[in-house]
Each structure stands twice: as structure tokens, then as C-alpha cells.
Amino acid sequence: MVTDKSAPYGGITISKEAIAEIAGDAATECYGVVALSPRSRLAKNLESVLERKDYEQGIYIRRKKDDYEVDVYIVIAYGVKVTEVLSEVQKKVAYVLQKTFGLPFRTVNVYVQDIREIS
Numbered sequence: 001m002v003t004d005k006s007a008p009y010g011g012i013t014i015s016k017e018a019i020a021e022i023a024g025d026a027a028t029e030c031y032g033v034v035a036l037s038p039r040s041r042l043a044k045n046l047e048s049v050l051e052r053k054d055y056e057q058g059i060y061i062r063r064k065k066d067d068y069e070v071d072v073y074i075v076i077a078y079g080v081k082v083t084e085v086l087s088e089v090q091k092k093v094a095y096v097l098q099k100t101f102g103l104p105f106r107t108v109n110v111y112v113q114d115i116r117e118i119s
Helices: 016-028 052-057 082-101
Strands: 002-007 010-015 033-036 059-063 068-077 105-116
Touching: 010 016, 016 033, 016 052, 016 059, 016 068, 016 082, 068 082, 082 105
Parallel strands: 068 105
Antiparallel strands: 002 010, 033 068, 059 068
């Protein structure tokens, strides 16, 4: 998916990978988030976490009529309050994407793929 945006001095093309990288960085900076996880729920993928270059596997972006929806798949730390972590990830990802790209991101859905104990 590529998004075109008009600017006063010309057009800007925003790729899915760019949106995924910015959203992934915002999500992993939140307290309680260990890493991003792939969307698929195959047994082999449950143990894997994504590196920064692979964030588009853990972020899914859908374009609606006038706005966008983002799905974020994360691994959280054991012992944190899940609802607080999810709320913080939703707020931060929506804010950072809106501020960075100036596009309307209506919905940010956060899915917990795994819980890990941090030593």
C-alpha cells in the first residue's frame, strides 16, 4: 500500500513500510512492551520477535474511505497491567502517526500475541 499526499510544493508518497516502522518504534517505546510479534499465529512464530527491519510483519495497515486503521501485534512483559499497556500503545501509536504523517488514523487495534517474563 502506498499513500499519496499533496503538499504545497508537490506530492509525497508514503509507503506501508514507513508507516510500519514509525508505528513499531512508537509501540516498542511504551512501558511493558517487550517487542513486536508477527501477525500469524503459527506455532513457530509464537517464539519469534521482530527486529526493526521486519516491523511490517507486526503492523497491518488498512485504508478506509477517508482514514486508516492500524493493527499492532505485540509481546508484553509478565506482571504489567495489560489494559494500561494496551491503552498506552493505542494512544502513542495514534499520536505519533498523526503527528508524523498528518493523515487521519481512526483506529489503532492492539493484539497481545505473547506474555514473557523479563529477567
